[in-house]
Amino acid sequence: MNPSYAFIYDDFLTDPRYGDAVAALETRLATLGLSGQIGRLTLFRSAKELVEHHVHQGAKTIVLVGNDNTLNKVMWFLPDLPVILGYLPVAEPTDIATLLGIPPGLPACDTLGARLIETLDMGKLGDRYFLTEAVFERTRAKLAMDDAFTLSLPRGGDMALRNLGGVSRLGQSMANARDGLLEAVLVPNREQPLSTRILKRLSLGEDNETHVFFKSGTIASDSPIEGHADLFAVSGFEFKVSVVPNKLRVIMGRGRRVGVLGNNQNNPNHQ
Amino acid sequence: MPFFGAPAADNGQQPQPSVAPSAPSIFHTSSKASPATVIAKGVRLEGQFKSQGDVLIEGEVQGTIQTDGLLTVGADAFVKATVTAADAVVAGKVEGNVLAKRRLEVKSTARVNGDIVCETIIVEAGAALKGNLTSGSKTDAKPEPKTEAPSNDPQKTTTPPADAAKADAANKT
CATH class of the missing domain: 3.40.50.10330 (Probable inorganic polyphosphate/atp-NAD kinase; domain 1)
Known part of the structure; x- marks a missing residue:
């Protein structure tokens, strides 16, 4: 042993x-x-x-x-x-x-x-680490980033703060867990007539995601925010979020060198 | 114990790795450019935004935008900001000064209300521009607001250096 x-x-x-x-x-x-x-x-x-x-x-x-x-x-x-x-x-x-x-x-x-060991960044939401992402659905919260600017969803929408994972329509991974940054992905709600909603989804397929990269920030809202970080439920009015670079050492496989940040078309798990 | 900073091969108790520790990282580390930033429709950005990569705006921005890459303002975008970029393509509404260090492309749907400074400009038919335009030279300076009309106040008038030298010579004689 x-x-x-x-x-x-x-x-x-x-x-x-x-x-x-x-x-x-x-x-x-x-x-x-x-x-x-x-x-x-x-x-x-x-x-x-x-x-x-x-x-x-x-x-x-x-x-x-x-x-x-x-x-x-x-x-x-x-x-x-x-x-x-x-x-x-x-x-x-x-x-x-x-x-x-x-x-x-x-x-x-x-x-x-x-034992191919990589050192990854970790996201931190409040005092809790997360590896992949923190997600807040159907929220109107504002995200203040790096003490410089604020992102908001005037009509509400979904907000994800990614450290690792996420795949674009082109098959490119969106969040690199070794760049010292988190990626904010915001998807606003869309108000559409019911009759055109399905047709538009079928015909357009357009990407309506906002992508912004940052190191630290604060999510705040007047009403309680509910979400989850790595599937752990969180709730509150304000959260500090940040990236902790080079925090976790993980044994990884070599096979996903292409799959993680390259073309994922051959990877059936990435749709 | 500074464990996280230690090299992977330093752990003597572990089995000998069959893969060399110096194997290249499976994660791509982008050294050339930052990833592209997208502000999509339905999202509002307020404040001072700086980026080293390309920026695409299709939503609403207020404040300042500064990027070392290509800035694209989509047709439905509304930018109320001072804009600085290496290259820029404007198809939406911009209220504020625009400084493109190299090339500025103004699409037919664009509405720009502010001063423009760029090295090269391309304007499509139908675009609306309101403000001063400076192009054709290196763009080191920021676009200035409209110059004030010359004042009649004698204390505020300034003498050009050459004239001042002549006046000094006349006084000495």
């Missing part, structure tokens, strides 16, 4: 239908000499306490076994720990795994063994 590795299993993996997949993973990891400490997330167990326990036991690499939701359970505190993040996606959703170039299932063990 390699004590510098700690594998954190999501609680859904106790379901018998994942038994074979997990057994195969463990066999493959043992073959690669990557077996390590094992911890299991459960409903009434703090993910933070569990991970910190393994870090105190000497773990240098925390490997999450599960799906993207497993990542979201630890991402809000993990960047502050002196560890490298590994990820073995076993079940859907695996969108973040795709962005990181990690294939689902057994091949992820080989990616883990290859």
Whole structure:
């Protein structure tokens, strides 16, 4: 056993239908000499306490076994720990795994063994980290950026603050998690007669997204804002948002070098 | 412990990586230009906006815009701002001075109410311009507001340097 590795299993993996997949993973990891400490997330167990326990036991690499939701359970505190993040996606959703170039299932063990380590920026909403994006839907909040200018949606709309991910219509990834910037994506509401709404959507297909890059800012509104950062729900009148450069070290796959910031047409997960 | 800044290969307890740590990053780091900024229709930007990349405006902007790249003001856009760009294409409504360091293209749908300074200008038939136009030279200076009419106040009149020198010589003789 390699004590510098700690594998954190999501609680859904106790379901018998994942038994074979997990057994195969463990066999493959043992073959690669990557077996390590094992911890299991459960409903009434703090993910933070569990991970910190393994870090105190000497773990240098925390490997999450599960799906993207497993990542979201630890991402809000993990960047502050002196560890490298590994990820073995076993079940859907695996969108973040795709962005990181990690294939689902057994091949992820080989990616883990290859140890191609990248350092990524993390977004911060209030005191909570997020890897991918913070989203506020149907909001009229104003976004003040870098103490210089303000973006607003006079008729309301959706607002996303991206650190990683997002794909344009041309197949280009929009947010690079190594540029030291966050990307604000604003999509205003459209008032259209009901009769033309579907026809226009079919015929135009136009891109009505606003894209602005920034380092820090404040989202504020007179009415309560509700949203989510990496699927964690947040609510309040005002949030400070910023990017923390070079905060998280992640083991990634080489295969997504093109898929992340190039042409994603060959990537079925990016529609 | 400065763990995050440490090189990936420094961790002695980890298995030997089968991929060289110096492998190129899977993320593209753009060194040539910043990504394009888009202000779409239905969005309002207020304040001082600076960018090093291209900027496309189809919404509403108030304040100042400054970019080292190409600024495009769409046909439905309304810009009430002082605009500075390397190159600019204006098809919408601009209220404010426009400084294009190289080339300015004014489309037929454009309505510009302000002074324009640029090196090269192309104006399509139908465009409406109201203000001073300076073009054909290097554009280092910002566009100035309209010059005031010469004053009759003798204390405010200034003497050109050449005339002043002549006057000094006459006084000495």
